[in-house]
Amino acid sequence: MDPLDVVVVGGCGHVGLPLALSLADSGYRVGIDDIDAAKIEQVRSGSVPFLENGAEALLRELLPSGRLELSADPGLLARTDTVILVIGTPIDEFMNPSVRVFDKVLDDLVPHLKDGSLVVLRSTVFPGTTETVERRLRAAGLDVEVVFCPERIAEGHALEEMRSLPQLIGASSDRGFDKASRLFKPLGVSIVRTTPLEAELAKLLTNTWRYMKFAIANQFFQIAHRSGVDYNNVLDAIRRDYPRAADLPGPGLAAGPCLLKDTMQLSAFTPDHFPMGQAAMQINEGLPNYIVDTLNSREPLAGRTVGILGMAFKGESDDPRASLSYPYVQDPSFVPLEKVVADSDILIVAAPHKAYRKLELKGRDVVDVWGITGPIRL
């Protein structure tokens, strides 16, 4: 069996697959290891399991090159000295990060890892995880370097951002840093060196900062809306030709697989439980309730048909993870757009897909806090 330059564990996921494709596109021989055998088969047949700009075309181009190898068996790791872990890092039922996911994965991987290897953690992890993983691997008798190189792409833009965003490398040794720098060099991005803990915090703070910006935008919207003014006019007055406020986002359902989870991770890490983060979670998670309460106070919703447009967590995405539209879906079988529009008494735009811009909604009762179908309205 030929050696592999790198193996991506969790390589069929939203982060793992674009990364594996980019590395193979840079000339590496890449192994994709994923426990989901169905996804492995799907990718092997040339289909990407989720929407990601340009990914399917690149996959189809790379498959015949032989530079991509896929397997649901971690035995693939025995053929490399560079392993990237991109497994999901969920929050448990007590809103704490499930740090044990790494224990389980490491148990499975240790028998296949070699001395002298580089292990790159790329999932967004609870602060201190890199050091813990390194200690565990060393305790298992392995002489390996563990570094933290967070993924910072936005879903849908992964291939282009992988080659433009600076790569953070959180390393505790020069040896680990040098190996990781060599690994990412063909992507042509600049490198920022930190300690592992600094990089872990940088990633969590970045996502939390973004989540909090959406929260303040949603809170401002509610303050203005409650006082009966048109928020479109307020936003325009704030932003127009005023660069210091140009980055105030509009309101919207802020959800998805990362921002809320990572704000929770930071909250769990912080001894005083991070009241600003908790307020952000309450505001963002509470926006659907605010919409429902407002509609109910106008005319009870019971007996009326409400159509929800968009179940993904953001526009132009097919990812429904942690979407804020879900709690209001009574029936899991969705109906076609035309039928929703035709049969609903009220339409709520829950994800700002560009396709909704073209909908004919004149005279309809529409809630659109994004302002994608016209002005912001509730």
Ligand SMILES: NC(=O)c1ccc[n+]([C@@H]2O[C@H](COP(=O)([O-])OP(=O)(O)OC[C@H]3O[C@@H](n4cnc5c(N)ncnc54)[C@H](O)[C@@H]3O)[C@@H](O)[C@H]2O)c1
């Ligand atoms: N989705 C994003 O835009 C994004 C951006 C930056 C960072 N992140 C972080 O990256 C991590 C992964 O997120 P994702 O969105 O790619 O998740 P995902 O669920 O799409 O992918 C994870 C993949 O890992 C596989 N997997 C799980 N356990 C495994 C194991 N033991 N061995 C092999 N494969 C295994 C799963 O089958 C899945 O294909 C998370 O920590 C997330 O917070 C995500």
